[in-house]
Amino acid sequence: MLTEQFEVLAEVAIREAEGLRMEFIGGKMGVKAVPDGLHETITMWLVRQCLQHQPSLDLHTGQGLKIETYRKGRARPDGTLAPTGHFVQAGEWAEPDGVLMTVEVTSHDYDTNRRDRVEKPRAYAESGIPVYLLVDRDAGEVTVYSEPVEGTYQERHTAAFGKSIELPAPVGFTLDTEPLRAWSAARESAG
Numbered sequence: 001m002l003t004e005q006f007e008v009l010a011e012v013a014i015r016e017a018e019g020l021r022m023e024f025i026g027g028k029m030g031v032k033a034v035p036d037g038l039h040e041t042i043t044m045w046l047v048r049q050c051l052q053h054q055p056s057l058d059l060h061t062g063q064g065l066k067i068e069t070y071r072k073g074r075a076r077p078d079g080t081l082a083p084t085g086h087f088v089q090a091g092e093w094a095e096p097d098g099v100l101m102t103v104e105v106t107s108h109d110y111d112t113n114r115r116d117r118v119e120k121p122r123a124y125a126e127s128g129i130p131v132y133l134l135v136d137r138d139a140g141e142v143t144v145y146s147e148p149v150e151g152t153y154q155e156r157h158t159a160a161f162g163k164s165i166e167l168p169a170p171v172g173f174t175l176d177t178e179p180l181r182a183w184s185a186a187r188e189s190a191g
Helices: 003-016 037-053 112-126 178-190
Strands: 021-025 028-032 057-060 064-066 079-083 101-105 131-136 141-149 152-160 164-167 173-176
Touching (some): 003 021, 037 131, 037 178, 101 112, 112 152, 141 164
Antiparallel strands (some): 021 028, 131 141, 141 152, 164 173
């Protein structure tokens, strides 16, 4: 499938099916699960954390990125951190230049392992995005990938929900993940 064909399909899908989010990574078209309440809560919490610690940066939710040099991939991260106003001229699919961090919050679907833990770290590193933050709800941990070199993140640090983890430069702040532990525990007890 050509990238242009994918973009037409993705545009129709957004208009016709509420909540349908499509991506094109590594030459494969995929659909992201519709976020549940905890997924959205985590995403909005991250927006507030970024605004609190770095007011000159915005964490965009839903901005599409042209992420791969190979096969012209398209991803729609759960969060894309960039300077305020960075995407003013961007369309639905923006270049990754100037993006400081991408964020993915795992969903409970069949494809989350391959998509969020394998393909996206590779694709974001290939695009030169300095930091990738993965909030892994299944594992109960956050992983920070950084220092992309030749398509691979050189650094990877993981912390269990409830612990603090450093988001390195150019993001540059410590993320206290205690709310993630509390929300996950509350969800499990209600489960």
